[in-house]
Amino acid sequence: MASKLGAARYGKDNVRVCKVHRDEKTGVQTVTEMTVCCLLEGDIDVSYTKADNSVVVATDSIKNTIFILAKQNPVTPPELFGSIIGTHFIEKYKHIHVAHVNIITHRWTRLAVDGKPHPHSFLRDGAETRNVQVDVTEGKGIEIASSISGLHVLKSTGSEFWGFVRDEYTTLPEVWDRILSTEVDATWKWKLFSSLSEVKVDTARFDHAWSAARKITLDFFAKENSASVQAVMYNMAEKILEVVPQVESVDYALPNKHYFEVDLKWHKGLKNTGKDAEVYAPQSGPNGLIKCTVTRPTTAKL
Numbered sequence: 632m633a634s635k636l637g638a639a640r641y642g643k644d645n646v647r648v649c650k651v652h653r654d655e656k657t658g659v660q661t662v663t664e665m666t667v668c669c670l671l672e673g674d675i676d677v678s679y680t681k682a683d684n685s686v687v688v689a690t691d692s693i694k695n696t697i698f699i700l701a702k703q704n705p706v707t708p709p710e711l712f713g714s715i716i717g718t719h720f721i722e723k724y725k726h727i728h729v730a731h732v733n734i735i736t737h738r739w740t741r742l743a744v745d746g747k748p749h750p751h752s753f754l755r756d757g758a759e760t761r762n763v764q765v766d767v768t769e770g771k772g773i774e775i776a777s778s779i780s781g782l783h784v785l786k787s788t789g790s791e792f793w794g795f796v797r798d799e800y801t802t803l804p805e806v807w808d809r810i811l812s813t814e815v816d817a818t819w820k821w822k823l824f825s826s827l828s829e830v831k832v833d834t835a836r837f838d839h840a841w842s843a844a845r846k847i848t849l850d851f852f853a854k855e856n857s858a859s860v861q862a863v864m865y866n867m868a869e870k871i872l873e874v875v876p877q878v879e880s881v882d883y884a885l886p887n888k889h890y891f892e893v894d895l896k897w898h899k900g901l902k903n904t905g906k907d908a909e910v911y912a913p914q915s916g917p918n919g920l921i922k923c924t925v926t927r928p929t930t931a932k933l
């Protein structure tokens with residue numbers, strides 16, 4: 632035998648689900664739109680190696696299950712719904728041992744009409760999404776990573792970058808004032824949950840953590856006189872760890888979306904650099920990409 636199956640998982644990706652919650656008393660409706668991916672692992676090798684489909688739960692059935700579970704259960708917070716989906720598959724099928732569920736929740740923010748929140752109209756206010764990766768493993772528990780991505784931010788001052796390595800490869804000037812712009816990708820990983828019931832104990836913690844992570848990210852971005860993307864993202868991550876005790880690590884991945892000054896002095900001596908800069912050229916690429924993982928200091932074992 633020249634080869635063996637090293638790893639295998641399969642399932643349905645891009646399952647688009649929208650659930651409308653209707654409050655009968657108030658008439659207020661709420662919409663949750665998600666894109667779900669659900670991949671399964673287990674004793675499925677023969678479907679790859681022996682063309683034996685008897686172990687295959689069809690990806691079409693996986694899609695059907697996601698819709699049925701969305702009807703029968705709350706779909707928010709996504710950490711809970713992901714845990715419900717994953718737990719279903721490992722409990723329903725003896726030969727399935729791991730379920731990997733990814734949920735992207737798209738924004739439908741309630742419209743304000745005539746100064747009042749509208750009961751059933753919504754606005755896609757930006758590309759930002761709230762995401763979860765939920766990995767449910769038989770005999771181990773539920774691993775949850777929650778994240779925000781696609782949150783575009785820019786500040787037009789309050790950012791510096793100087794003191795970096797200067798050598799024969801360097802052309803970048805040091806700056807004490809620049810535009811800083813990024814698209815936030817922030818992830819916070821929860822301590823392992825032993826079971827679905829442990830996830831259910833306090834589901835409000837997931838919304839609180841999301842609100843806190845979002846607020847911390849935006850507050851630090853705006854308020855800190857940034858020395859670099861690296862320094863500001865570390866401070867954000869540290870603060871999230873401080874306010875959400877059940878989170879064990881925080882990851883940030885921030886592109887540095889450059890806005891170049893445009894020297895226009897060739898045209899009648901127009902001043903448009905340094906303190907006179909007003910017109911900039913946004914760059915689509917290349918961009919910096921700065922990442923980090925921040926964890927809690929490990930306590931020494933006595």
Ligand SMILES: O=c1[nH]c(=O)c2[nH]c(=O)[nH]c2[nH]1
Pocket residue numbers: 792803858859860861887919921
């Ligand atoms: O905040 C920054 N970090 C860097 O590592 C870097 N490198 C660079 O060219 N500009 C910047 N800005």
